[in-house]
Amino acid sequence: MQLIVQKFGGTSVADAARMKAAAKRAVEAHAAGSNIVVVVSAQGKMTDELLKQAYEINKEPSTRELDSLLSTGEQMSSALMAMAIHSLGVPAVSFSGRQIGITTDSFHTKARIVNIKDDRIKEELSENKIVVVAGYQGVDENDNITTLGRGGSDTSAVALAALLNADMCDIYTDVDGICTADPRTVPNARRLNKISYDEILELTSMGAQVLHVRSIEFAKKYNVPIRVRPSFNNGTGTLICKEVKEMENIVVSGATVSKNDAKITIIGVSDEPGQAANIFHELAKEKINVDMIIQNASAHGLTDLTFTVSKEDLPLALKTTERIKGEIKAKEIVADDKIAKLSVVGIGMRSHCGIAEKMFKTLSDEKINIQMISTSEIKISCVIEEDQAEKALNAVHNAFELDKEQ
Amino acid sequence: MQLIVQKFGGTSVADAARMKAAAKRAVEAHAAGSNIVVVVSAQGKMTDELLKQAYEINKEPSTRELDSLLSTGEQMSSALMAMAIHSLGVPAVSFSGRQIGITTDSFHTKARIVNIKDDRIKEELSENKIVVVAGYQGVDENDNITTLGRGGSDTSAVALAALLNADMCDIYTDVDGICTADPRTVPNARRLNKISYDEILELTSMGAQVLHVRSIEFAKKYNVPIRVRPSFNNGTGTLICKEVKEMENIVVSGATVSKNDAKITIIGVSDEPGQAANIFHELAKEKINVDMIIQNASAHGLTDLTFTVSKEDLPLALKTTERIKGEIKAKEIVADDKIAKLSVVGIGMRSHCGIAEKMFKTLSDEKINIQMISTSEIKISCVIEEDQAEKALNAVHNAFELDKEQ
Numbered sequence: 001m002q003l004i005v006q007k008f009g010g011t012s013v014a015d016a017a018r019m020k021a022a023a024k025r026a027v028e029a030h031a032a033g034s035n036i037v038v039v040v041s042a043q044g045k046m047t048d049e050l051l052k053q054a055y056e057i058n059k060e061p062s063t064r065e066l067d068s069l070l071s072t073g074e075q076m077s078s079a080l081m082a083m084a085i086h087s088l089g090v091p092a093v094s095f096s097g098r099q100i101g102i103t104t105d106s107f108h109t110k111a112r113i114v115n116i117k118d119d120r121i122k123e124e125l126s127e128n129k130i131v132v133v134a135g136y137q138g139v140d141e142n143d144n145i146t147t148l149g150r151g152g153s154d155t156s157a158v159a160l161a162a163l164l165n166a167d168m169c170d171i172y173t174d175v176d177g178i179c180t181a182d183p184r185t186v187p188n189a190r191r192l193n194k195i196s197y198d199e200i201l202e203l204t205s206m207g208a209q210v211l212h213v214r215s216i217e218f219a220k221k222y223n224v225p226i227r228v229r230p231s232f233n234n235g236t237g238t239l240i241c242k243e244v245k246e247m248e249n250i251v252v253s254g255a256t257v258s259k260n261d262a263k264i265t266i267i268g269v270s271d272e273p274g275q276a277a278n279i280f281h282e283l284a285k286e287k288i289n290v291d292m293i294i295q296n297a298s299a300h301g302l303t304d305l306t307f308t309v310s311k312e313d314l315p316l317a318l319k320t321t322e323r324i325k326g327e328i329k330a331k332e333i334v335a336d337d338k339i340a341k342l343s344v345v346g347i348g349m350r351s352h353c354g355i356a357e358k359m360f361k362t363l364s365d366e367k368i369n370i371q372m373i374s375t376s377e378i379k380i381s382c383v384i385e386e387d388q389a390e391k392a393l394n395a396v397h398n399a400f401e402l403d404k405e406q
Numbered sequence: 407m408q409l410i411v412q413k414f415g416g417t418s419v420a421d422a423a424r425m426k427a428a429a430k431r432a433v434e435a436h437a438a439g440s441n442i443v444v445v446v447s448a449q450g451k452m453t454d455e456l457l458k459q460a461y462e463i464n465k466e467p468s469t470r471e472l473d474s475l476l477s478t479g480e481q482m483s484s485a486l487m488a489m490a491i492h493s494l495g496v497p498a499v500s501f502s503g504r505q506i507g508i509t510t511d512s513f514h515t516k517a518r519i520v521n522i523k524d525d526r527i528k529e530e531l532s533e534n535k536i537v538v539v540a541g542y543q544g545v546d547e548n549d550n551i552t553t554l555g556r557g558g559s560d561t562s563a564v565a566l567a568a569l570l571n572a573d574m575c576d577i578y579t580d581v582d583g584i585c586t587a588d589p590r591t592v593p594n595a596r597r598l599n600k601i602s603y604d605e606i607l608e609l610t611s612m613g614a615q616v617l618h619v620r621s622i623e624f625a626k627k628y629n630v631p632i633r634v635r636p637s638f639n640n641g642t643g644t645l646i647c648k649e650v651k652e653m654e655n656i657v658v659s660g661a662t663v664s665k666n667d668a669k670i671t672i673i674g675v676s677d678e679p680g681q682a683a684n685i686f687h688e689l690a691k692e693k694i695n696v697d698m699i700i701q702n703a704s705a706h707g708l709t710d711l712t713f714t715v716s717k718e719d720l721p722l723a724l725k726t727t728e729r730i731k732g733e734i735k736a737k738e739i740v741a742d743d744k745i746a747k748l749s750v751v752g753i754g755m756r757s758h759c760g761i762a763e764k765m766f767k768t769l770s771d772e773k774i775n776i777q778m779i780s781t782s783e784i785k786i787s788c789v790i791e792e793d794q795a796e797k798a799l800n801a802v803h804n805a806f807e808l809d810k811e812q
Contacts, residue, residue: 016459016462016463019463020463050482053422053486054485054486054489056422057422057425057426057486057489057490057493058489058490058492058493059493061489061492062488062489062492064499065485065486065488065489065492065500066485068481068484068485068500068502069481069482069485069486069489071481072478072481072482075474075475075477075478075481076456076459076475076478078474079460079471079472079474079475080459080460080463080471080475082468082471083460083463083464083467083468083471084463084464086464086467086468086471087463087464087465093470094471094474096474096551099549143505145502
């Protein structure tokens with residue numbers, strides 16, 4: 001028997017009518033003979049409203065209490081979804097993350113799933129029920145409620161799909177699928193029919209806000225096919241799957257720009273072995289993710305080290321580097337949060353030359369200065385001035401002719 | 407060390423300002439050297455809003471899903487309350503009913519507490535934290551979330567107070583305390599300084615909406631002193647405690663009128679042993695609470711049986727009695743939901759004569775017809791026409807001079 005996991009995001013369950021429309025999709029797939037697990041996010045702006053309430057009461061709310069507060073949004077959705085399915089005459093039962101047995105580590109507000117039990121979910125499925133699970137949440141080993149971070153419901157859905165060896169994980173959203181670039185910035189962006197895990201992973205890491213990045217890591221690891229599809233029409237969306245031969249011909253699949261980063265430069269670090277390790281060890285201890293790192297050629301035994309972190313982490317990253325400034329014998333620490341990171345991603349890069357040159361040339365023609373460069377096997381990223389982000393994205397999208405089917 | 411349980415109702419935590427004011431009370435009592443457990447209800451009209459959403463989606467929502475939905479309101483409040491206490495610099499930690507170890511039976515939407523664990527709460531109290539507990543909820547033995555019915559947070563508070571052998575259970579509300587009658591109906595109603603468990607139990611059962619009736623049963627059983635006190639000023643409220651000698655002089659403590667009941671009359675039941683037992687056995691199976699019961703004197707082997715149930719239960723009660731109509735050989739079943747139940751309550755009734763006569767005379771003088779009468783050791787109730795409820799309550803309140811300190 002087929003098993004499908006369907007995940008509905010906040011806009012897809014925002015009110016009674018949408019909740020019922022989503023329930024109808026689940027019931028139709030169930031009627032077609034599949035086992036169905038539904039994962040839901042909190043309704044509409046619920047999470048934002050809860051956060052607002054929290055910050056009204058306490059400017060630095062405890063993350064444990066935040067998780068307990070925020071997890072209620074998905075629990076509500078799951079109960080309402082079960083009721084909506086009942087109203088269509090199909091048996092259903094809702095569970096919180098904890099009830100279904102999702103255990104996580106204890107990093108509140110950005111916890112990672114460590115284990116999921118399958119006994120209760122399998123038992124309910126065997127009774128022909130649609131099982132509705134509150135996304136975004138779990139519980140740590142001390143029975144404290146945890147959440148998986150913004151977009152974490154995607155990860156709940158893919159993790160459940162992996163656990164249950166699902167045939168498909170359908171992610172219903174308010175967009176038509178995954179595009180070559182964000183259509184709000186690039187008017188001629190085109191929907192992709194298919195994309196590989198690696199490409200979407202790079203695009204997401206580089207700022208494309210389609211899926212929770214952890215969910216793709218899970219999908220890749222357990223080979224879970226994901227279909228990102230529209231809630232509000234019958235579009236086929238975009239299939240995310242493992243790489244197939246035909247993808248190698250696609251030099252660039254997508255382009256993206258992110259304004260979520262900030263840049264820190266540590267000037268005049270003494271050029272001795274272990275200094276960089278020192279710095280990044282301290283940052284890691286604070287759970288700060290460092291993205292791009294550049295170290296300039298050493299002159300007179302001193303070197304400059306530049307790296308990017310998320311804007312959110314900038315204050316803590318600055319505090320941490322200032323703290324060890326003496327130890328690493330640095331002269332000065334400079335921060336810049338008016339940057340953007342422009343990236344192009346494509347599996348074909350592995351076997352095609354000249355992609356980087358074409359990107360640099362395009363930016364140069366537009367008089368856009370490149371501050372930092374970082375590359376991977378299937379990605380090139382440039383840090384540029386924030387104000388030039390939109391212009392740069394459109395220029396690159398045109399240069400690689402992403403609007404045309406390849 | 408003293409231990410105080412403080413319970414804050416929905417209006418007392420309705421917004422950020424009120425939440426902080428409530429937190430301040432907890433922190434002050436904590437600073438004065440007591441261990442503090444705070445129990446919270448859902449904010450303001452939260453529960454009503456959630457119910458509205460549920461009924462928009464499903465006209466007959468599953469009670470299991472309703473409980474999962476409704477319990478989120480108190481969980482939110484508890485997390486926000488912990489944040490509010492943190493903002494005043496005092497350690498606090500919130501727990502859902504399940505997390506703190508409240509187990510109930512499985513009667514969703516009106517579950518009863520069967521057990522509470524004390525290990526986690528005692529551990530947190532020993533670390534000098536204020537422990538905040540989401541009221542109104544628990545979990546059954548199959549890990550389904552349950553709720554205790556409207557006002558159930560009172561019961562959570564008193565049950566915790568009993569478990570922890572608390573010195574006081576403070577119930578903060580939007581009224582000044584317990585009055586001789588509802589001040590909205592009786593303008594000269596007077597706040598009582600003290601009232602016994604038995605009296606408040608009768609008043610509550612008869613429609614006074616101050617406390618959840620189960621909470622008083624708990625308090626009486628475990629001798630937990632309760633103080634019903636105002637949130638929004640420093641009034642001393644009303645102490646509910648076990649009966650003391652001086653209370654015997656108070657003939658009538660309070661009067662109340664309830665419009666929550668409906669009357670069912672089964673006409674022409676064959677007057678054989680076991681017929682009444684039959685009827686009430688069937689009603690009990692459906693979890694319908696029957697309040698007053700009157701059986702008229704038998705004539706020609708037939709009898710009429712009249713009883714009251716809550717208006718809410720009327721449709722089910724009618725269905726149930728219709729179902730066994732043949733079996734009990736009844737002629738006809740008649741229902742009337744336009745009734746009111748007027749009650750006066752006082753410990754002094756035990757040792758004073760003429761209370762019933764005075765009540766009947768007062769109603770008679772007002773030309774109010776009495777349809778049913780029921781008495782207990784410390785209570786007299788009369789069923790009257792619904793339209794005359796307010797007039798009757800005022801007349802009785804005046805007749806017994808309840809506005810004057812006795």
